[in-house]
């Protein structure tokens with residue numbers, strides 16, 4: 001169930017709730033949201049939804065993010081989890097306010113996808129004091145207090161950077177190149193995928209003397225910024241560029257037309273490496289305009305629901321859960337590849 005509309009109409013920070021009032025409050029939330037959605041309440045359904053999960057999504061910046069939101073909503077619907085979801089619109093302060101509302105509601109479990117790594121300790125201490133376990137979804141935080149978090153469910157971003165670099169080293173071998181000039185379009189500054197994808201990539205290419213990153217530029221995980229960055233890079237370096245390493249598909253899809261406008265062929269004159277492997281990027285890979293897409297799956301909903309259920313039942317959970325990921329590239333036969341779902 002989706003509670004976003006209801007939550008935004010109530011000043012929860014002022015509504016203190018006693019422990020004994022929790023059940024009544026949950027029921028009133030259910031009833032209120034049913035009124036908003038215009039449905040009549042169904043007794044069995046209300047009774048079977050016995051875990052209340054507050055989830056703060058960070059934004060709507062990419063097809064990856066939309067796929068992640070949809071998966072979490074769908075997996076909550078298919079389980080005994082009632083979902084209170086808020087979108088932070090890429091603002092950390094909005095996410096912190098949402099977490100405070102979840103605490104005021106005394107939800108059973110809080111989950112959130114932090115836009116950046118720093119700055120969460122205070123609100124997470126409040127959650128800990130309220131006895132509410134917290135799960136990180138997708139991205140990580142930086143803290144000296146690991147006890148603030150019960151579990152992290154998300155990709156191994158460092159390994160994604162390594163996979164991107166390993167592909168590039170093989171590609172350089174096959175092209176017989178002696179010198180490779182790389183431009184990097186990074187994701188949101190101070191976010192986990194930006195930091196880890198970059199370090200995985202850099203740690204791997206630094207062992208190969210052919211590789212030089214001539215510029216690294218922040219594209220903020222947005223298509224429009226990817227285009228803007230590429231315009232700047234084409235103007236500054238033009239055909240000097242051998243490789244674009246872009247931290248997500250959205251920015252890659254923004255960058256490709258800028259390369260074409262400059263009279264070069266992406267995938268041929270310039271090697272293009274992307275991350276996410278959403279359907280649109282896979283289609284462009286098949287057209288030959290992208291050379292490699294490292295997979296980052298947004299399908300984290302089932303693990304989140306399972307983890308929330310275990311935490312509510314007082315069971316032990318794994319501290320870190322990484323989904324299995326691979327890559328798709330021009331070395332492979334992709335004709336049988338099934339639809340990606342995001």
Ligand code: AHR
Nearest residue numbers: 061062064138193221248
């Ligand atoms: O945190 C995951 C990243 O965030 C994805 O690579 C990107 O597309 C999204 O915006």
